[in-house]
Amino acid sequence: MTRWGMVIDLDRCTGCTACEVACKSENNIATVSPEQADLGRAVSWMKVVAEVSGDFPNTTMQFLPRPCMHCDNPPCVKVCPVAATYLGADGIVGQIYARCIGCRYCANACPYTVKYFNWFAPEFPDSEREHLNPDVSVRPKGVIEKCTFCHHRLQKAREEARAEDRELAEDDYQPACAEICPTSAIVFGDLDNPLHRVHTQKRDPRAMRLMEELGTEPKVYYLAPRA
Amino acid sequence: MRQAVAAKLSRLPPDEQNLLMPLVETTPRFYLAAGVLGVVVLWGIFAYYLQVRYGLGRTGLNRPEYWGIYIIDFVFFIGISHAGTLISAILRISQAEWRRAITRSAEFITVLVLGYGAIQPIIDLGRPDRVLNVLFHAQWRSPLLWDVMSIGLYLTASTVYLYIPMIPDLAIIRDAGIKAPRFYRFLAAGYQDTPAQRARLERTIGILAIVVIPIAVSVHTIIGWIFAMTLRPMWHSTIFGPYFVMGAIYSGIAAILIAMVILRRVYRLQDYFKPVHFDYMGRLLLLFSLLWFYFTFAEYLTAFYGAEPAEMRTFWAKLAGPFAVPFWLMVLGCFIIPLALMSRRSMRTPRGTLMAGIAVVIGMWLERFNIVVPTSVNPRWEMESLGHYLPSWVELSIMAATFAGFVLLYMIATKFFPIISIWEIKEGREKVTEVKERIAAYTGEYAAVNPDTAEMIAGYTGEYPALRKKRP
Numbered sequence: 013m014t015r016w017g018m019v020i021d022l023d024r025c026t027g028c029t030a031c032e033v034a035c036k037s038e039n040n041i042a043t044v045s046p047e048q049a050d051l052g053r054a055v056s057w058m059k060v061v062a063e064v065s066g067d068f069p070n071t072t073m074q075f076l077p078r079p080c081m082h083c084d085n086p087p088c089v090k091v092c093p094v095a096a097t098y099l100g101a102d103g104i105v106g107q108i109y110a111r112c113i114g115c116r117y118c119a120n121a122c123p124y125t126v127k128y129f130n131w132f133a134p135e136f137p138d139s140e141r142e143h144l145n146p147d148v149s150v151r152p153k154g155v156i157e158k159c160t161f162c163h164h165r166l167q168k169a170r171e172e173a174r175a176e177d178r179e180l181a182e183d184d185y186q187p188a189c190a191e192i193c194p195t196s197a198i199v200f201g202d203l204d205n206p207l208h209r210v211h212t213q214k215r216d217p218r219a220m221r222l223m224e225e226l227g228t229e230p231k232v233y234y235l236a237p238r239a
Numbered sequence: 240m241r242q243a244v245a246a247k248l249s250r251l252p253p254d255e256q257n258l259l260m261p262l263v264e265t266t267p268r269f270y271l272a273a274g275v276l277g278v279v280v281l282w283g284i285f286a287y288y289l290q291v292r293y294g295l296g297r298t299g300l301n302r303p304e305y306w307g308i309y310i311i312d313f314v315f316f317i318g319i320s321h322a323g324t325l326i327s328a329i330l331r332i333s334q335a336e337w338r339r340a341i342t343r344s345a346e347f348i349t350v351l352v353l354g355y356g357a358i359q360p361i362i363d364l365g366r367p368d369r370v371l372n373v374l375f376h377a378q379w380r381s382p383l384l385w386d387v388m389s390i391g392l393y394l395t396a397s398t399v400y401l402y403i404p405m406i407p408d409l410a411i412i413r414d415a416g417i418k419a420p421r422f423y424r425f426l427a428a429g430y431q432d433t434p435a436q437r438a439r440l441e442r443t444i445g446i447l448a449i450v451v452i453p454i455a456v457s458v459h460t461i462i463g464w465i466f467a468m469t470l471r472p473m474w475h476s477t478i479f480g481p482y483f484v485m486g487a488i489y490s491g492i493a494a495i496l497i498a499m500v501i502l503r504r505v506y507r508l509q510d511y512f513k514p515v516h517f518d519y520m521g522r523l524l525l526l527f528s529l530l531w532f533y534f535t536f537a538e539y540l541t542a543f544y545g546a547e548p549a550e551m552r553t554f555w556a557k558l559a560g561p562f563a564v565p566f567w568l569m570v571l572g573c574f575i576i577p578l579a580l581m582s583r584r585s586m587r588t589p590r591g592t593l594m595a596g597i598a599v600v601i602g603m604w605l606e607r608f609n610i611v612v613p614t615s616v617n618p619r620w621e622m623e624s625l626g627h628y629l630p631s632w633v634e635l636s637i638m639a640a641t642f643a644g645f646v647l648l649y650m651i652a653t654k655f656f657p658i659i660s661i662w663e664i665k666e667g668r669e670k671v672t673e674v675k676e677r678i679a680a681y682t683g684e685y686a687a688v689n690p691d692t693a694e695m696i697a698g699y700t701g702e703y704p705a706l707r708k709k710r711p
Contacts, residue, residue: 051299052301052302053301053302091469092378093383093384094373094375095376095378096376111372112366112369113366113369113370114365114366116306117465119302119303119305120471120615121470121471123620129302131294131301132294132296133293153365155366223619
């Protein structure tokens with residue numbers, strides 16, 4: 013059984029936010045005005061969270077790229093009254109935009125606050141409009157959206173592998189953030205497949221998951237910084 | 240009032256004359272108040288149009304403050320709705336004689352406010368056009384779906400529970416022929432007050448009163464569970480179910496008291512809402528203010544003692560942080576004011592209970608605010624910056640319209656249905672001897688002649704009230 017997951021090495025992350033940009037471009041994420049962003053309405057499926065620790069001048073800055081955790085026991089799926097958010101057979105937590113009623117219960121239930129709401133109809137600058145990704149639907153106003161591990165890429169890769177009559181390899185399917193990461197901090201693959209890098213990396217002594225104590229079983233692992 | 244109707248009314252016994260007067264006589268002040276409320280409602284509908292047209296961005300909601308005024312009002316209104324059914328059912332079952340004048344007005348609050356509560360989550364939806372998906376794609380693990388079911392059941396049960404005990408009164412109106420004959424002939428459903436019909440009616444009411452209690456308890460328990468089932472700090476608590484039920488009854492009693500004082504004044508019902516009613520309801524309010532303190536104290540002490548960091552962020556945000564003002568105002572309104580007022584007999588009067596009732600209603604709204612907002616803006620994952628929430632004029636307009644709409648509908652209801660149960664009042668007068676005997680059965684013969692007891696019973700059943708003078 014495939015269980016798509018991610019291992020993010022925090023020692024390698026430089027906080028360049030290329031993953032954020034790649035994600036927004038890949039997934040047709042609408043832009044919001046600076047005023048709306050200040051209100052807390054910016055959408056960023058992948059978000060590089062920065063944490064400053066220590067007192068000046070002995071401060072250190074830590075970066076933590078935060079996609080959807082694609083929990084094996086997702087709190088958002090349980091509470092959705094219309095099953096618009098669901099756990100797929102391949103372990104990806106999806107969102108059916110055409111069914112979502114916009115009650116935002118899932119957004120409240122998610123301990124990682126990774127679910128985003130479309131407060132208005134989506135807007136794109138003219139320069140971006142021509143470059144929208146035809147593989148990803150643009151979300152209407154009033155529904156929840158979230159990171160899908162670039163699920164459309166999986167569908168494409170799966171079809172191609174099937175056409176060529178071979179197994180799906182790790183390189184065939186990579187989400188935009190993992191693909192773009194210049195330091196290879198983000199590694200993506202099948203957590204249950206020994207041929208994939210994530211299979212060994214998730215067993216690294218540095219490996220941990222966010223709020224593991226909640227029992228949500230996230231499929232995004234972090235390799236804790238050494239120092 | 241037309242002459243013919245006045246003549247018909249004057250042929251009725253005094254209780255009927257007093258209690259049916261609002262149905263046939265409407266003052267200019269009524270139209271003025273209804274007009275003002277109607278304008279507020281229209282304004283709210285306009286605000287909602289903007290919200291549907293442009294999106295929920297017209298509210299002050301954001302990430303992580305996903306739920307705001309609408310969900311607060313939802314919990315608040317459904318809470319108020321426990322007034323009626325629960326109180327009147329409990330008082331009926333326990334054969335509290337003094338209930339007779341109160342039940343109808345309380346049951347009307349229940350049914351009307353329940354509708355306004357039930358539409359709040361729909362107003363809150365990003366896609367109200369897809370609301371029927373909760374039926375087409377029902378996902379049974381969601382507490383929101385349990386809620387749809389329990390509120391639907393409650394609305395049905397409480398409407399039936401309002402209607403059935405009203406049938407004899409509807410028959411009285413039909414027979415008096417003072418208003419819309421076809422309408423009342425239809426509603427009275429052929430009721431002729433024969434002994435067999437009366438027995439069947441009372442049996443049905445008895446069953447309904449018992450059935451409606453677990454339904455009412457389940458409704459607000461499940462609303463509490465909507466929050467408690469998530470892993471959010473200060474929501475994920477087993478006390479939420481019972482805490483919400485207790486708070487619901489509390490705000491319900493306060494709402495009944497406010498309605499009683501206003502009805503008593505505008506429809507001159509002093510002979511029906513007597514001092515003893517305000518005294519007893521005031522005592523109930525006092526009891527619930529203490530219960531409120533107990534539940535609140537238990538909830539906060541448990542969170543504080545465990546001192547889980549995620550919980551403590553919300554905890555301190557309420558007690559000494561950005562939400563300190565709504566928090567301590569809530570304590571003032573829900574505990575200090577009602578306790579101070581209602582523990583004194585001299586304050587358990589219409590005026591005193593009105594003050595306490597208003598304090599409790601405001602306090603309970605703030606309690607719902609303090610449950611929804613501080614937890615929302617303090618997500619469990621603290622690496623995100625803290626949220627903030629300022630309701631927009633659209634949200635406030637819709638809130639004003641909901642309150643105005645409820646009062647308006649309640650006013651209109653008093654023009655079509657007697658707001659005090661005529662037949663139950665009359666039955667009470669007929670049953671004075673029986674009640675005396677019942678009391679004698681558990682207190683001994685002495686009580687039957689005990690002047691205090693006799694006086695007490697006379698206090699709420701009493702002689703026929705003098706006819707109120709007609710307005711000049």
